[in-house]
Amino acid sequence: MELYSTSTKLSKNKYSVEIKASLLWESALGIAALTNDSLIETLDISRKNRELIDHSLSKVMKEHLEYVRKNNTWKTLLxxxxxxxxxxxxxxxxxxxxxxxxxxxxxxxxxxxxEYLHLKNELLEGSERALHELQKITINHPFLSSYLEFIKGVSVEELKNHLIEVMSGWFESIISPEKDRLETILLKDKASKEKMLNRLEPEEFIEWATDGVKYSPESDVNKVILIPQYIYRPWNVEADLEDVKVYYYAVANESISDEKFVPNKQLVQRYKALGDETRLKILKMIKGGHLSLQELTNELKLGKTTVHHHLKILKSARLISQISTNNYEINQRAMEFLPIDLSLYLDSD
Structure with missing residues (x-):
């Protein structure tokens, strides 16, 4: 899964991991996803379904979504x-x-x-200087500089009314008609993740649950919260709270299916990738050291196009990664997860 970072913290510690699920998270993340013009075409949700969502929204609700698009108030909701x-x-x-x-x-x-809490407190007292300092600090963030200015200046009654109406409107129009299905998806995924929670080390679990996020413990983080979401797939969304890291992670494919015994798509993809003699040779060769496409081609005595095709399959399964223009390395963590994922699937209800 890809990672869309809304992380705002600028800074090794033991921490706990907690999994939460709620249709309210799904509602707020839906508002965030459908107003994120830079990512909307990359979402799993089809253009047709986006159009259906648009047709189901009232004129007033569409105006609120424009307000979200302009001011990033989805962040306030979260x-x-x-x-x-x-x-x-x-x-x-x-x-x-x-x-x-x-x-x-x-x-x-x-x-x-x-280190910036004093500036936040000054901003809450209305300090223009604190706002300017925080804007300098967050100048490279995609939206935070303008968001801070908005929060400082907006009428609280206007903001309250907007938050209530946009959340209520989205929930009633988009979430409620599919409440049972969405709740089943989120809770099914939460349950599957909880089964693995104590079987892996925290960093391994986070990487497994998010399908690829490599979290490095931070000195001021005491808890990592994982929240399953359907609407923002295939993206994982990252955020920071005080002492807490949050990942709103994309639910697994098997959590979406109504059929029994549906395996994880990545699990199938990885075992398919391994079911080929040439690709196994490539993995063995890369494990011995970083190799380029040309080096692999020379050693295997195959055409460059053929070797590139096999590398593409291995990359898609995330069994290898490209570390430079030409060189590849094995994804050791993904290899270690293979028997764990298989065991989880075989042992699941």
């Missing part, structure tokens, strides 16, 4: 959802309604690291 475990939409609406102006702004401003 920040709020991390404040407590909301069990239903009404509890989210009640929470937002009761928040004070300072509470809402405090929650809306994402965590940048402990």
């Amino acid at each position: 920040q709020i959802l991390h404040q407590k475990d909301f069990d239903q939409l009404s509890s989210f609406v009640e929470y937002v309604t009761k928040m004070s102006s300072k509470e809402l702004r405090d929650i809306a401003i994402p965590y940048l690291g402990k």
Whole structure:
């Protein structure tokens, strides 16, 4: 899976891993995904289904999505959802309604690291200097600089009304009609991940659950939260909270299927890739040292096009990776996961 980073923290520690699932996360991430113009064409959701979503939305809801597109208020929605475990939409609406102006702004401003908390606190007091300093710090972030300015200046009542209406509108129009199916997908994936949680080391588990994210422990992170999502597939979305790293990860293919005994697509792809004598030779050769396409071609005495085809299959299965223009290396972690993934599939209900 690909990683779309909305991480805002600028900084090795033992940490716990927790898995959460909720239709409210799915709702907020749907709003984020369908207003992300730079990624929308890369989503698994087809153009036809995006058009169906668009037709199901009211004029007012479309105006709210334009507001999201302009101001990135999907980030505010996600920040709020991390404040407590909301069990239903009404509890989210009640929470937002009761928040004070300072509470809402405090929650809306994402965590940048402990070294910048004083600037955040100054910003909450209305400091223009703090805003400018934080904008300098986040100048290379795709949206955070303008988002901070928006949060500082927006009317809290306007923001509250928007958050409630866009979340409620999306939930009622998009989530509710498929509530049972979506909830089944999310909970099925959560359950499958929980079965593996104590069978792997934390970094191994995160890489396995997210299908490729390599997380390096950070000194100020005490917990990693994994949240399954369907709408943003194939992307994993990364974010930071104080003391917490979050991955909204793409649910596995087998969690989506209604059929029994459906294996993980990556599991099938990897074993298919291994079921060829030439590709096994290539893996053996690459394991002995980084080799180029030309070196592999010379050793195998095959055409360059043929070898390139085999390399493409191995890369697609993530059994090897390209470390430079020509050189390849074996993905040792993926090889180690093979028997684990097979065992999980065979032992699943």
